[in-house]
Amino acid sequence: MKKQLTLVSLLFLIICGITACKKDSVDGKSLKSRMIGKWKVKKIETTVGSTPTTTYTGVDADYLDFRNNDNDELEVNLAGNRLSGNYAVLINQTFNLNISGEVTFCTVSNVNDNLLEFSGTISKSTGNTSKKYELYR
Numbered sequence: 001m002k003k004q005l006t007l008v009s010l011l012f013l014i015i016c017g018i019t020a021c022k023k024d025s026v027d028g029k030s031l032k033s034r035m036i037g038k039w040k041v042k043k044i045e046t047t048v049g050s051t052p053t054t055t056y057t058g059v060d061a062d063y064l065d066f067r068n069n070d071n072d073e074l075e076v077n078l079a080g081n082r083l084s085g086n087y088a089v090l091i092n093q094t095f096n097l098n099i100s101g102e103v104t105f106c107t108v109s110n111v112n113d114n115l116l117e118f119s120g121t122i123s124k125s126t127g128n129t130s131k132k133y134e135l136y137r
Contacts, residue, residue, distance in 0.1 A: 032072075032089040034111050038065040039135035041078065049127035064135060074099065104131065113137070 041058025056078070065075040066087060076083045076099055085099035093108040097120065106120035116135040121128070 030089070031093060031095065031108065031111070032068075034113075035066045035087075035089070035095070035116065036068045037137065038063050039116055039137055042134040042136050044078075044134070045132040046129065047131075048129045051127075064133075 040060070041056075041062035041064065043058060044056045045053050046056070047053045059079075061077060062079070063075075063077050067073040067075070072086050072088060074085045074087045074097065076085065083100050085097060087095055087097050089095045093111075095106050095108070095118075097104040097106060103123040104120035105123060106118045108116070108118045110117040114137050117133065119130060119132040121130045
């Protein structure tokens with residue numbers, strides 16, 4: 001009986017290990033590979049605490065450019081202001097943005113070849129600031 005219990009436990013651990021190591025991908029592509037490139041801004045909704053949400057509607061010159069290099073650089077152009085930073089893809093459709101020292105913890109709700117939608121909470125922000133990005137190519 002002890003051998004059977006040990007065998008069942010070992011089999012269970014192997015199955016758990018295999019399923020836990022599953023890649024976070026769709027159609028064989030990782031989240032990072034689907035994010036890389038230049039995205040135009042459709043809109044950005046910002047909510048600070050319980051105040052009403054403000055919406056920024058993108059113009060033709062607005063973009064976020066996720067670069068595929070060793071530093072995972074990010075270039076942002078919004079309302080004529082060009083900022084640089086970096087990004088780090090984590091697990092389960094999540095990533096961090098670091099733009100000019102402001103860190104945003106993000107979760108992707110939708111990503112395909114032409115659309116990237118994600119929401120994020122800004123670290124250490126006063127008033128609990130959250131943003132929802134809608135980007136397109």
